Amino acid sequence: MVEVNEVQAREKEGVFAQIELMEHEQVAICYDKATGLKAIIAIHNTTLGPALGGTRMWQYASEQEAMTDVLRLSRGMTFKNAISGLNLGGGKAVIIGDAKTQKTEAFMRRFGRFVDGLGGRYVTAEDVNMKTIDMEYIAMETDYVAGLPEIMGGGGDPSPVTAYSTYLGMKAAAKKAYGHDSLKGKKVLVQGVGQVGMYLVERLRHEDARVYISDINEDRLKQISERFGAEVVSGDGIYDLDMDIYSPCALGATLNDTTIPRLKCQIVAGAANNQLKDEKKHGRALIDKGIIYAPDFLINSGGVINVAAEYEGNYQRERAYQKAEKVYDICLSILNEAEAKNIGPQEAAMQMALKRIEEVGRVKLPY
Numbered sequence: 001m002v003e004v005n006e007v008q009a010r011e012k013e014g015v016f017a018q019i020e021l022m023e024h025e026q027v028a029i030c031y032d033k034a035t036g037l038k039a040i041i042a043i044h045n046t047t048l049g050p051a052l053g054g055t056r057m058w059q060y061a062s063e064q065e066a067m068t069d070v071l072r073l074s075r076g077m078t079f080k081n082a083i084s085g086l087n088l089g090g091g092k093a094v095i096i097g098d099a100k101t102q103k104t105e106a107f108m109r110r111f112g113r114f115v116d117g118l119g120g121r122y123v124t125a126e127d128v129n130m131k132t133i134d135m136e137y138i139a140m141e142t143d144y145v146a147g148l149p150e151i152m153g154g155g156g157d158p159s160p161v162t163a164y165s166t167y168l169g170m171k172a173a174a175k176k177a178y179g180h181d182s183l184k185g186k187k188v189l190v191q192g193v194g195q196v197g198m199y200l201v202e203r204l205r206h207e208d209a210r211v212y213i214s215d216i217n218e219d220r221l222k223q224i225s226e227r228f229g230a231e232v233v234s235g236d237g238i239y240d241l242d243m244d245i246y247s248p249c250a251l252g253a254t255l256n257d258t259t260i261p262r263l264k265c266q267i268v269a270g271a272a273n274n275q276l277k278d279e280k281k282h283g284r285a286l287i288d289k290g291i292i293y294a295p296d297f298l299i300n301s302g303g304v305i306n307v308a309a310e311y312e313g314n315y316q317r318e319r320a321y322q323k324a325e326k327v328y329d330i331c332l333s334i335l336n337e338a339e340a341k342n343i344g345p346q347e348a349a350m351q352m353a354l355k356r357i358e359e360v361g362r363v364k365l366p367y
Helices: 004-013 017-020 061-081 106-118 130-139 159-178 197-208 218-228 235-240 279-288 302-311 317-324 324-342 345-363
Strands: 024-033 039-046 055-058 087-096 187-191 210-214 245-248
Touching: 017 061, 017 279, 024 061, 024 106, 039 061, 055 061, 061 087, 061 302, 061 345, 087 106, 106 130, 130 197, 159 197, 159 245, 159 302, 159 317, 159 324, 187 197, 197 210, 210 218, 279 345, 302 317, 317 324, 324 345
Parallel strands: 055 087, 187 210, 187 245
Antiparallel strands: 024 039, 039 087
């Protein structure tokens, strides 16, 4: 099993060293001079089916940072799709740039042409800084896209289902930690209140949890705070907050050498991808602190479950929610197995995903 620290060590050796280590099948570099589009599409594994994963647009500090991100994210999608019981492989795309100023119809349609050029090996959808209108533009150039508006027969915004599965994973972790899964009165910090974070806050407040929120967008903080009665926490001090549950719902790697020693919580359960900067090292650090970690790619899988339901056709939102409900039992099972084996829950979840990939892979072998 590949560890993140190995990946970081390979960054200096070049792209092919990273691809070899993480066992990707294909990486496509996409550039269009006319629109200024710079994108990377990474296909990690297609054993279970075409690689499905959203497109993220971000102002990366460097091209290497973007490459590392897309490789890690696409690998995570392989595990996420496998553990969710989907017949889909793992892939991801990142667009390098400012989503507020660079996105246009032509920009997104050109990206759609690159997706189409992969012939169905990769199916895209929404991720950070991407909206349903962007999927509409992409769909003008390719059929290999999901996350379309309901008026077009799509599933619309998958964020509510992502928040729902994250909420269920949080409740499963609470069951493990406290012997019951009620979140009433629990102090929960939600870091990142975009669409997913907002819907998660709504569910938590509905259960009478005491919710704290943090985000780089001050206007968004004010809006969510006023709407749901959440308390705003600013700056780096969030990691020192006396809380029961830490829920990272923004970007990854917030669980690292600096933050883990400062955490004062019993549970980490959030919607962000790749929360552990180093899966093995920081997974062990959480165990040593007595913190229960709900595996990120498992509990945030509601979004891809929703998108997959749309891509398969005859979409029904209720059916997506029903499939997402399985996250609770799977999460509790993994937490118990991890404890029995004295390994991190993330590692236990990865083992479960890899087992399904191996077994289904054998089914697909020729007679």
